[in-house]
Amino acid sequence: MLSIRDLKKSYSSAGEKVAVLRGVDLSVAAGERVALTGESGSGKSTLLHLIAGLDAADGGEIIIGEDCITKLSDAARATLRRDRLGLVFQQFNLVPSLSVADNLAFQARLASRHDPAWHAELVERLGLSQLLKRYPEQLSGGQQQRVAIGRALAVKPLLLLADEPTGNLDEATADDVLALTRDLVARTGCAFLMVTHSARLAATLDRHVTLHAGVVA
Numbered sequence: 001m002l003s004i005r006d007l008k009k010s011y012s013s014a015g016e017k018v019a020v021l022r023g024v025d026l027s028v029a030a031g032e033r034v035a036l037t038g039e040s041g042s043g044k045s046t047l048l049h050l051i052a053g054l055d056a057a058d059g060g061e062i063i064i065g066e067d068c069i070t071k072l073s074d075a076a077r078a079t080l081r082r083d084r085l086g087l088v089f090q091q092f093n094l095v096p097s098l099s100v101a102d103n104l105a106f107q108a109r110l111a112s113r114h115d116p117a118w119h120a121e122l123v124e125r126l127g128l129s130q131l132l133k134r135y136p137e138q139l140s141g142g143q144q145q146r147v148a149i150g151r152a153l154a155v156k157p158l159l160l161l162a163d164e165p166t167g168n169l170d171e172a173t174a175d176d177v178l179a180l181t182r183d184l185v186a187r188t189g190c191a192f193l194m195v196t197h198s199a200r201l202a203a204t205l206d207r208h209v210t211l212h213a214g215v216v217a
């Protein structure tokens with residue numbers, strides 16, 4: 001589902017070029033759940049941004065499903081991201097002016113992929129049925145992140161990318177949210193790549209890879 005070959009990315013800072021990704025190779029199969037760890041500054045978020053097409057690589061190849069995203073135009077990458085990728089971040093990133101129900105359906109509606117039966121199943125499995133009329137500021141962190149995960153999965157993505165999705169949650173809530181995510185990923189059959197600093201959470205996924213010195217070990 002996801003195939004990365006020899007991916008390279010450098011940043012220039014203070015006139016100096018710093019190579020962050022020096023030839024990353026990584027594949028994630030449909031239905032596979034992979035944890036990505038690595039020291040702070042090792043390039044985990046950079047890698048996720050490149051996979052999501054939010055930034056362009058300097059070299060190498062990223063294939064998602066049938067599409068080689070490193071060869072697509074910015075517009076085509078944005079369309080692929082909207083229609084076939086689910087993104088979850090540490091900061092939840094819900095739309096403050098929209099209700100829980102509308103936040104959940106937000107991406108799927110933009111992508112013309114809103115499926116009422118799947119939407120209802122997500123509401124049920126994520127335990128959101130009593131919260132649909134609330135607004136994000138009226139939710140706990142764990143509740144907000146369940147909405148964000150539902151929004152990402154509502155499009156039935158090929159790939160769910162999560163950057164420290166439980167970083168702002170206490171341990172018990174993090175465990176609950178990740179357990180729900182694992183089940184929903186299995187139900188959806190998408191690939192799942194999650195950045196985490198927690199070895200404990202990483203161990204609950206199918207595979208654990210580490211980014212070090214610009215490559216995946």
Ligand SMILES: Nc1ncnc2c1ncn2[C@@H]1O[C@H](COP(=O)(O)OP(=O)(O)OP(=O)(O)O)[C@@H](O)[C@H]1O
Nearest residue numbers: 011012013020038039040041042043044045046047
């Ligand atoms: N836009 C940018 N311009 C210049 N340097 C950047 C930029 N984005 C990231 N970097 C640098 O690239 C390196 C990797 O950053 P990145 O955010 O990918 O690390 P990370 O592994 O996600 O770290 P953390 O665990 O702290 O989130 C860091 O040294 C960072 O300073």
Ligand SMILES: [Mg+2]
Nearest residue numbers: 044045046163
């Ligand atoms: Mg990061």
